[in-house]
Amino acid sequence: MPETVERTFAPLLALIRAERPLVHSVTNLVVMNFTANVLLAVGASPVMAHAPEEVSDFVVLSRAVVINMGTVDSGSFGSMELATRKAKKKKVPWVFDPVGIGATRFREGIGRYLARQKPSVIRGNASEIIALAGGLGQAKGVDALDGSDAAIDAGKRLSAKRKTVVAVTGATDYVIEGDSVTAIDGGHPMSQRVTGTGCAATALVGAFLAVAPPREAAIAALELMKHAGEIAGKTAAGPGSFAVAFLDALGNA
Amino acid sequence: MPETVERTFAPLLALIRAERPLVHSVTNLVVMNFTANVLLAVGASPVMAHAPEEVSDFVVLSRAVVINMGTVDSGSFGSMELATRKAKKKKVPWVFDPVGIGATRFREGIGRYLARQKPSVIRGNASEIIALAGGLGQAKGVDALDGSDAAIDAGKRLSAKRKTVVAVTGATDYVIEGDSVTAIDGGHPMSQRVTGTGCAATALVGAFLAVAPPREAAIAALELMKHAGEIAGKTAAGPGSFAVAFLDALGNA
């Protein structure tokens, strides 16, 4: 039975603000600007270089790495491969977002390969976590069709198989490590009408990985997402002002 | 003589919201985030994958496709070629945005090639439609220098030649099918000071193509653009807040 926790992100967020850790992302073209702003709002220092000539150098300089396969192609996959290999070698923690993994074979192959490269955290919606765990989620494009609780068992299997923390996000979020499941409630439904909020959650996991172990980092990041979503939902007049108020809430948290 | 119509987008918009159709875009790097947010705001489910290994798979999963050549290069042109070929074969409706077609030979070659691949709708500004129809518009970069009414005849020729619906946008928009011309007035001049509003119109045509035939889809999309522009213009204090209010208005329409 998942337990609901009090929000505990504040001391870790203060650490991020004090240390301004470099967080390197090889991420998707749709959300680069938004997730860079998310990282800056919490006090991290984002970099998004992808050239194979330098991507490993940036991993070495960074305290955490974010890999998001939303618009992956053979070129950016090469960069992800270099980045994750270096992260593994230098023990730089990294978070993996298997965007839309159930939708195509190409995406499935890349997602499974990256999931085997020892990510510290895998963050996805229910359909993605089910697909990555080898089950039959209702993948359609990049949006989840399954409720997040439908992915708890898949998340446990994936966590055990890949020895990693799994974060399933949805109306309720679940952070799973082995058989331990932490539920995080709250947020606002309008976040589903802003592109890149899932990717923003992954980026925030990256920021917290710079200052905390994987399970604590994932819990803090998702708590902060819910917190900022709630605040944004109070004043937003629609999805445009929600995104703006969400960044403000992150900046003021 | 163009006739002005009452706004009729509401029932089709309700269909989009009910069915949440997957709309696949191979689009330009400048507007990916904004047009994804536009599609989400009206209830569609946007995907923006471009890898040649999977772009056709996404077309098959989608109910409409958006092709925008704003930042086209040989790589993304290859993806557009695969996507439009599959769309034609599987009868998935698609809309083409020939951004800046008059400006360079490279762009002209690509634009003419794509216009021959049976798009359901071609959406452009006056200069682009004139250039694509083979006339001498005053192309300069990607902004129109001609008034939209200057492109009505070119639009009719293009519609007849390519057996497609042509949408010319400007202060007044025109949706042209053969000799039939529908005028759509309204909107707000500040939309010209926000990047990607033309691309947003194209994306919305894509969303409506998922639930309606080409002419009805183009009319509904442009009506909705004008409607949201008018609402945004009432509260916007400048181009930044206009873009935010525009997304809010789409979300609340």
Place this chain on the structure above:
Amino acid sequence: MPETVERTFAPLLALIRAERPLVHSVTNLVVMNFTANVLLAVGASPVMAHAPEEVSDFVVLSRAVVINMGTVDSGSFGSMELATRKAKKKKVPWVFDPVGIGATRFREGIGRYLARQKPSVIRGNASEIIALAGGLGQAKGVDALDGSDAAIDAGKRLSAKRKTVVAVTGATDYVIEGDSVTAIDGGHPMSQRVTGTGCAATALVGAFLAVAPPREAAIAALELMKHAGEIAGKTAAGPGSFAVAFLDALGNA
């Protein structure tokens, strides 16, 4: 001793609004949308095509060019090489933003190469200007760790060596030409928590280069940045609303 000047951007800004010059950017993927909106807000006409088949054609059509190496790779470096070669040949003024030059060898090689191609203005933060001048700035990723005044001497050396105007931005901005140094104060600290504000300064230098000589263009652009930042800072509730209010302030300046 740097002298502080009264703000003098208004007449040049009026020229941009009257002439709507085409400004071509080969720029970084994170900030394309934001800097296009910055250019539109001041009345310029932005283009961001990068295909090697046409990038030189756009340079010929343009009144100024912006080169930003934030997410450079071998492909976009090729486009930058073509664009800067054509700009030099056709005497189109251009501004160079050596983003993160101190961070990796790849970036250092590209940055030094481009700095030798006769840019009209080089705009960077203190760490970048120090690194480009051959000194030891505290580069870490893409954010400056040095105060802007620490880079005045490096800026003078760089200006003399490359016969170019150097603009160092920070809490105080400095526009340097040979031994002449103009200081520009003001702005708002929240601009550091919005991604791409440095890139926006570079884009604005590009817009002013279309209507003024390099030193005047750089001064006007940085004055306008400070002015818009001050206005945005008065109403912003956080980094999200700061970015929106900043674009509004540019639009209303």
